[in-house]
Amino acid sequence: AIDANFEQNRQQVDTHMGHDVWGPVEEPEKLGIHGTHVAVDFDVCIADGACVEDCPVDVFEWVDTPDHPESELKADPANESQCIDCMLCVDVCPVDAIDVDAG
Numbered sequence: 001a002i003d004a005n006f007e008q009n010r011q012q013v014d015t016h017m018g019h020d021v022w023g024p025v026e027e028p029e030k031l032g033i034h035g036t037h038v039a040v041d042f043d044v045c046i047a048d049g050a051c052v053e054d055c056p057v058d059v060f061e062w063v064d065t066p067d068h069p070e071s072e073l074k075a076d077p078a079n080e081s082q083c084i085d086c087m088l089c090v091d092v093c094p095v096d097a098i099d100v101d102a103g
């Protein structure tokens with residue numbers, strides 16, 4: 001599962017499509033956490049797709065992650081600023097890869 005305290009326990013090492021990336025990142029095996037308000041641990045995500053299908057405001061977009069050990073696609077929180085804090089994605093992800101900081 002994603003570490004809900006990632007902002008304390010990890011370093012922001014990069015940005016991607018306008019959101020933060022929290023390390024460690026060692027491509028292609030370790031990809032870190034993408035996003036901050038809507039955070040997806042790419043090293044936990046198995047590309048189940050429930051979050052992509054169920055988010056009512058289409059926060060997530062697929063990105064290709066070739067040669068990652070868990071899956072070759074990840075749900076990227078590309079539109080995290082659109083999030084309405086419904087928590088549906090957190091509830092439906094089978095591997096608890098998503099943390100939403102609803103405050």
Ligand code: SF4
Pocket residue numbers: 038054055056057058059082083084085086087088089090100
């Ligand atoms: Fe989408 Fe709701 Fe998840 Fe926000 S909490 S990313 S609105 S499903």
Ligand code: F3S
Pocket residue numbers: 040044045046047048049050051052074075092093094095096097098
């Ligand atoms: Fe990945 Fe969970 Fe979404 S496995 S695709 S973050 S539902």
Ligand code: ZN
Pocket residue numbers: 016017019034035076077
């Ligand atoms: Zn990203």
